[in-house]
Amino acid sequence: MPGFRAAQATVAPDACYDGRLPDSVWFRTLPRESREALNVSSELPRSAEVVVVGAGMIGLCSALSLARRGVRDIAVVERGEVCAESTGASAGGIWLAHEHLNRGIDAAHALRGRELFAQFDEEFNFDYVRSGLLKPEAAVSVEDARRAVARTRAAGLEAEWISGSAVREIEPRLDYSGGAFFFPGDGSIHPAKLAVALVGHLRERGTRICLATAVSSIGKGRVETNRGSISTPAVVVTAGAWTPLLTRLLGWEPPIRPIRGTLLAWPAQPAKTLRAVTFGRRFYYWQTACGPLAGGGSEDDIGFKAGVDEAAAAAIESEFQTLFPSLASLPAAYGWSGFRPFCADLNPVVGAVPGHEGVYVAAGHFRRGIQLGPLTGELLAEEIVAGKPALGAAAFRPERFGRTPRTRQ
Numbered sequence: 001m002p003g004f005r006a007a008q009a010t011v012a013p014d015a016c017y018d019g020r021l022p023d024s025v026w027f028r029t030l031p032r033e034s035r036e037a038l039n040v041s042s043e044l045p046r047s048a049e050v051v052v053v054g055a056g057m058i059g060l061c062s063a064l065s066l067a068r069r070g071v072r073d074i075a076v077v078e079r080g081e082v083c084a085e086s087t088g089a090s091a092g093g094i095w096l097a098h099e100h101l102n103r104g105i106d107a108a109h110a111l112r113g114r115e116l117f118a119q120f121d122e123e124f125n126f127d128y129v130r131s132g133l134l135k136p137e138a139a140v141s142v143e144d145a146r147r148a149v150a151r152t153r154a155a156g157l158e159a160e161w162i163s164g165s166a167v168r169e170i171e172p173r174l175d176y177s178g179g180a181f182f183f184p185g186d187g188s189i190h191p192a193k194l195a196v197a198l199v200g201h202l203r204e205r206g207t208r209i210c211l212a213t214a215v216s217s218i219g220k221g222r223v224e225t226n227r228g229s230i231s232t233p234a235v236v237v238t239a240g241a242w243t244p245l246l247t248r249l250l251g252w253e254p255p256i257r258p259i260r261g262t263l264l265a266w267p268a269q270p271a272k273t274l275r276a277v278t279f280g281r282r283f284y285y286w287q288t289a290c291g292p293l294a295g296g297g298s299e300d301d302i303g304f305k306a307g308v309d310e311a312a313a314a315a316i317e318s319e320f321q322t323l324f325p326s327l328a329s330l331p332a333a334y335g336w337s338g339f340r341p342f343c344a345d346l347n348p349v350v351g352a353v354p355g356h357e358g359v360y361v362a363a364g365h366f367r368r369g370i371q372l373g374p375l376t377g378e379l380l381a382e383e384i385v386a387g388k389p390a391l392g393a394a395a396f397r398p399e400r401f402g403r404t405p406r407t408r409q
């Protein structure tokens, strides 16, 4: 793969963050002043009303929802930089109708998640493009496809089953002649631009965002970090795939583990070179709003082993060439990877840690942490401020994994 460069980022599980970001299309296309704005750290406070551990999508959305519910004194502590892990490495896909049809997200959460993104879109600029999502399905019967579509539409989400000619109209470069699912309202965002907007908004509201601050332990009313301790009545652990490493110190360990994912980027192309997010048999592809094409989404269950797997990168590039023959001579420019926080039952873990007053967790979102970020923030903030679990999120409750220590699965 000429010109291809493997990612630089990510860290060993117990090591302190090494200060590097994923070499993703998001950080490469982020204007320098935005990049600098992300990288400003607050002084570590001695106390806070709530301490949020981790400044990925889930930590930032949790802090935002808390601030909007009137919590004034919030500290977000992050061992590295904002969005330096899974969030900054993600594809930024907001595919809630597709997820609903595939039974990955229930109707209420998909609808609320979409509504919250629409609200974000009115307020912040983060390249939210509803390009539509195409999912070719040569093997499914038309009856089954129509039934699935009807279920998703009945839930209030846009979904269609379209013929080969309609597929070609939507994505003329795609070499495929069968039927496909199409989700017109699905699309993607620029996660780093969203992070810039959220960080700016949080700072305006007085939230302190403390970078290069690694939490080493959480005790009763205290959080210990490499820069000193913070006394606080409430701690929210939003440490992505690293969450169990912190909560196990409390004797409670949800079955969350890292699943590495690799993505590639191709050089910037004229707008609408690719029009929709398109799924192949193994991976997915789209054009970012800033020009580069991107695709991939491998799933490697290999622990915290950083870097880009050359075999996965070659498979992604080969599928891209097969799907889009008119772009086959375009070589991938670079790749990167990140650790998705996979939870054993495929649902995130959101709410109070059983048996530990004042300690909350929001993690384990696997492939859906960008699209479920605003919803997660809302559920968590509601529970912390109201003092009782938010309604309708029973499947996410931490107590489903018991109160006793667990080993990782």
Ligand SMILES: Cc1cc2nc3c(=O)[nH]c(=O)nc-3n(C[C@H](O)[C@H](O)[C@H](O)COP(=O)(O)OP(=O)(O)OC[C@H]3O[C@@H](n4cnc5c(N)ncnc54)[C@H](O)[C@@H]3O)c2cc1C
Binding pocket: 017, 053, 054, 055, 056, 057, 058, 059, 077, 078, 079, 080, 081, 082, 083, 084, 085, 086, 087, 088, 089, 090, 091, 092, 093, 094, 213, 214, 215, 216, 238, 239, 240, 241, 242, 243, 246, 260, 261, 262, 263, 297, 337, 338, 339, 340, 341, 362, 363, 364, 365, 366, 367, 368, 369, 370, 371, 372
């Ligand atoms: C290749 C790839 C593609 C993806 N595509 C999509 C997609 O299209 N759509 C979608 O919805 N999701 C997608 N995801 C999943 C999504 O990125 C994650 O679910 C989401 O980013 C999780 O957010 P998080 O805040 O929980 O974790 P992270 O973004 O990993 O943030 C956790 C933060 O906690 C910090 N931290 C950890 N330990 C400590 C400590 N001890 N002290 C202080 N800080 C700590 C880390 O440094 C990190 O910044 C993708 C992921 C990958 C890897």
